[in-house]
Amino acid sequence: MVGRAVIVRFFAEDFPRLFARDLDVTLHHLHADGEWGVAEATVAATLANGNxxxxxxxxxxxxxxxxxxxxxxxxxxxxxxxMVFGEVPQR
Structure with a gap:
């Protein structure tokens, strides 16, 4: 995703359609140094399909x-x- 409008639309419209409920973000590590930062996290949720x-x-x-x-x-x-589609993507 590139650009403010595309990213805002994803978080405002697409993200909630996929991650329907019980969203939990567990932050494990953070590191920042000047103009750079790194975050490690686990995301858990119930998907729109119930998975x-x-x-x-x-x-x-x-x-x-x-x-x-x-x-x-x-x-x-x-x-x-x-988890989303229930199958391994084909190559």
Whole structure:
């Protein structure tokens, strides 16, 4: 996702449609140094399809002038796909 409008739409509209209820974010580690920050977290929720979702994430934040400029997100996408769709993605 690139751009403020796209990111805001994702969190305001798409995110709640996928993660329907019981959203829990457990923060494990934080590290910040100047214009960079890293957060490790586990996200758990009940999905719109009723499946339970739990996955670990690492977020890398790049700041400019005290504002978030860029975020890189790392997670096990195959695990997430199985929880959302119930199958392993085909290659």
């Amino acid at each position: 339970h979702y739990v996955n670990d994430f690492c977020f890398v934040f790049e700041l400019h002038d005290g504002l978030i400029h860029r975020v890189r997100e790392y997670t096990d996408t195959a695990r997430g796909h199985r």
